[in-house]
Amino acid sequence: MPTTIAALAPLLIGGVLLWSGSLKLFGRHAAAEARRTALAGLVGEARVVPAYRILGGLELLIAVALIAPPPLWIDLAAGAALSAGFIAYLGYAALAAPASSCGCMGSRPSRISWRAFARAGTMLLASAAALLWAPSIAWYTELSGEPVLFTAVLAAEALLVAGLSPEFDHRWLLPLRRLHNRLTHPLSGGGFEIPLDSTVTQLIRSGVYRHTAAALRSDVTEHWDEGEWRFLVYSARYENRPATAVYAVPRLRYAPDDVRVAMVDEEEGTTLLTMDTPPPEDSRPEWVLTNPLPEHVRTA
Amino acid sequence: MDRRKLLTSAVLGGAAGLVGATALGSLSPEDVFAAEGANAKINPGDPDPNFVEGRITGITDTVLFVTSSDGSLHSIRVTNGTSIWKLNPTTFDEVKVGDGLYARGLRLADGTLAADSLWVNIVNLNAHVDSIGRGSLNLDHHGQRVVAHVENGRSAAVYNNTPAVSDMSMLEAGKHVKVIGAWHPDTNEITISTVYAAV
Numbered sequence: 001m002p003t004t005i006a007a008l009a010p011l012l013i014g015g016v017l018l019w020s021g022s023l024k025l026f027g028r029h030a031a032a033e034a035r036r037t038a039l040a041g042l043v044g045e046a047r048v049v050p051a052y053r054i055l056g057g058l059e060l061l062i063a064v065a066l067i068a069p070p071p072l073w074i075d076l077a078a079g080a081a082l083s084a085g086f087i088a089y090l091g092y093a094a095l096a097a098p099a100s101s102c103g104c105m106g107s108r109p110s111r112i113s114w115r116a117f118a119r120a121g122t123m124l125l126a127s128a129a130a131l132l133w134a135p136s137i138a139w140y141t142e143l144s145g146e147p148v149l150f151t152a153v154l155a156a157e158a159l160l161v162a163g164l165s166p167e168f169d170h171r172w173l174l175p176l177r178r179l180h181n182r183l184t185h186p187l188s189g190g191g192f193e194i195p196l197d198s199t200v201t202q203l204i205r206s207g208v209y210r211h212t213a214a215a216l217r218s219d220v221t222e223h224w225d226e227g228e229w230r231f232l233v234y235s236a237r238y239e240n241r242p243a244t245a246v247y248a249v250p251r252l253r254y255a256p257d258d259v260r261v262a263m264v265d266e267e268e269g270t271t272l273l274t275m276d277t278p279p280p281e282d283s284r285p286e287w288v289l290t291n292p293l294p295e296h297v298r299t300a
Numbered sequence: 301m302d303r304r305k306l307l308t309s310a311v312l313g314g315a316a317g318l319v320g321a322t323a324l325g326s327l328s329p330e331d332v333f334a335a336e337g338a339n340a341k342i343n344p345g346d347p348d349p350n351f352v353e354g355r356i357t358g359i360t361d362t363v364l365f366v367t368s369s370d371g372s373l374h375s376i377r378v379t380n381g382t383s384i385w386k387l388n389p390t391t392f393d394e395v396k397v398g399d400g401l402y403a404r405g406l407r408l409a410d411g412t413l414a415a416d417s418l419w420v421n422i423v424n425l426n427a428h429v430d431s432i433g434r435g436s437l438n439l440d441h442h443g444q445r446v447v448a449h450v451e452n453g454r455s456a457a458v459y460n461n462t463p464a465v466s467d468m469s470m471l472e473a474g475k476h477v478k479v480i481g482a483w484h485p486d487t488n489e490i491t492i493s494t495v496y497a498a499v
Contacts, residue, residue, distance in 0.1 A: 170474070174473060174474045177431050177432070177473040177474075178472060178473050178474070181432050181472070181473060184434075185469060186432050186433055186434045186435065187432060187435070187450060187468040187469045187471060188469050191452060191453060191466050192466065192467075193453050193466045194466075195454075195455075195456030195464045195465065195466055195494075196388060196389075196456075197456045197458070197463075197464035197493070197494050198456065198463040198465065201463050201464065217381065217416045217417075218381060218382060218383035218416045218417045219383040219385055219389070219417040219419070220383055220385075220389045221381070221382070221383040221389060222389060223389060224304060226308060229312070231304075231307065231308060231311070233307065234383070235381035235382070235383065235416060242381060244307065244381075246308075246310060246311045247311070248311045248312055254463065260311050260312070261311065262307070262310035262311035264306065264307060264310045266303070266306070269306060271310045271313075274310065274311065
């Protein structure tokens with residue numbers, strides 16, 4: 001049994017290296033991904049893309065050597081060295097550039113986390129086990145010897161590696177989380193209150209607000225509900241003196257045309273203005289009203 | 301409350317009657333800006349003198365001392381007419397040292413900003429929902445983890461640009477959201493004011 005597990009290590013490591021190496025070498029976004037990794041700090045900005053590609057080529061070479069016969073201990077040693085080197089690189093990146101992408105499996109950016117270390121550690125352990133217990137046993141002879149056990153163990157190991165890869169999260173973790181949320185409803189219980197934001201949106205869409213907004217000086221200072229109305233209070237300036245603008249907005253229905261406003265001088269306790277329908281609008285275009293041609297242009 | 305009674309009767313009483321547009325006089329933006337005189341003249345590239353952002357380093361009576369992110373120091377006077385937002389419209393005693401703020405107002409001759417509006421700890425994040433927990437969202441904000449708490453009765457959701465509702469249950473893991481919220485100073489946590497999502 002331990003021999004079986006050890007003997008399939010070349011297949012597992014070879015498979016993972018084949019995948020990550022080909023993404024580094026042939027991936028469409030490989031150049032962009034290279035620049036996001038912490039490699040730039042090690043080899044310099046200008047050499048990061050070639051270095052990334054050379055690393056990919058090296059991974060492919062070792063992958064082919066591991067999978068193809070004959071089984072050699074030197075292949076396993078190379079795989080172990082690559083894994084150990086990768087752990088060292090991750091450690092460097094986590095310290096020097098924690099915001100960078102780990103650049104592990106290419107296809108999509110993923111931040112360096114404990115999972116990246118765990119995956120690289122699994123690779124290192126697998127190659128060390130193979131070196132110790134089965135340095136010269138070929139995986140294909142084991143496969144023909146114990147096909148069921150071999151396939152089951154390989155599948156389990158492949159699942160472990162995939163589970164430790166953030167690159168696959170959208171395939172299994174995200175659907176799982178969505179299913180969990182659908183079953184448990186973690187955000188239910190919001191109630192049926194009408195949020196203030198909803199009332200403000202209705203206010204802003206009203207004609208009365210459009211005709212008085214230029215007088216407002218502040219955001220909402222105060223609000224309260226009374227019957228079917230919600231009152232929103234703003235600070236304003238009206239006729240060159242400070243005033244309080246109070247809007248009454250329908251609370252439980254959407255009816256921007258029913259919005260009313262009053263401008264109040266609170267010191268004197270007098271109402272300066274009330275409006276419950278917007279004044280009729282001029283049908284001429286706005287630029288005619290606000291931007292008459294200067295005198296000298298008109299007479300010229 | 302007397303004041304609320306006065307304001308309610310002013311807006312619903314209808315005693316003053318309908319006032320036409322002419323009575324509003326100069327409400328056009330050009331006239332309003334012209335009335336503010338020198339303050340309206342800002343050279344391109346210059347900072348807006350009537351706006352301040354930063355962290356509160358001290359509070360004396362109704363004056364806030366603020367250090368901006370560029371290192372400049374400001375004092376901000378808060379008046380009765382100042383609107384204060386901290387998750388929702390609130391009062392001056394809710395403002396604490398260490399809070400971040402955006403302030404808009406009018407710069408006085410002594411350099412103090414007389415604030416019209418304060419937005420305390422307000423943040424605007426474009427993020428991905430990583431996962432949803434009980435009463436909170438875990439957001440991925442450009443690789444940074446942000447915990448966004450839902451406060452029942454306060455937090456609102458806007459789905460597909462329709463008016464806001466309290467029901468947050470249509471948010472989904474893995475989707476993009478825009479969140480307006482109140483930051484908890486010196487943490488990676490916020491409380492949601494409004495979350496915008498497509499469903």
